Amino acid sequence: MSELEDNSAGAVSIFMGNVRNHGKHGNVLEIYYEAYREMAEVKMREIENEAQTKWNIKKLVTIHRIGSLKVGETSIIIGVCSEHRNEAFEACKYIINNVKTRVPIWKKEISVESQKWSDGILLG
């Protein structure tokens, strides 16, 4: 949280994405996340920079985990520190929406019966 501390800021918004116990293919035990790490890091910095251009953000943290994560574990954390709450909320929403559609990360849902890559969004 120290990465999000700023005495000139009155708002910190945090979004956490967690592994759900169910998906399109039924009950989920865990999710395996894979990334094209080099490109993912470039794209995440690009999205962060866009957010910082759009809103007056004091501090910003985006972390996406990869590998196998069990139900309830956190796959992504986004933290935005800003002067007022609206820009923190809006920036958080912008970042998660764009991470989901623009960053080369893939998830495979693992259940007792099967292991299936999730349907996704084709990069443009």
Added chain:
Amino acid sequence: MRTDDPANYNLKVRLFAILRDVVGEGEITIAVPSGVTVSYLETEILKKYPQLKSFSNKFVTSVNCKVTSGDTIITSRDEIALLPPVSGG
């Protein structure tokens, strides 16, 4: 295609997620002549790995971490990857 022709070279292509699973390797090598486009490379990949044909409209090709159009010219120094639809978050 002769790979010993100096005009030809072996290009490494990274595969991710379902594409890697289908091919069984995270990196493949394709022999191409110099000055080829992304479209040419994609055609050669599908010839060598026909199991990817059912995914031909379900991936994009990145060159040096940027998604590119089919007419982009590839050089031997470029880092190429095939990227299926993303699902992070």
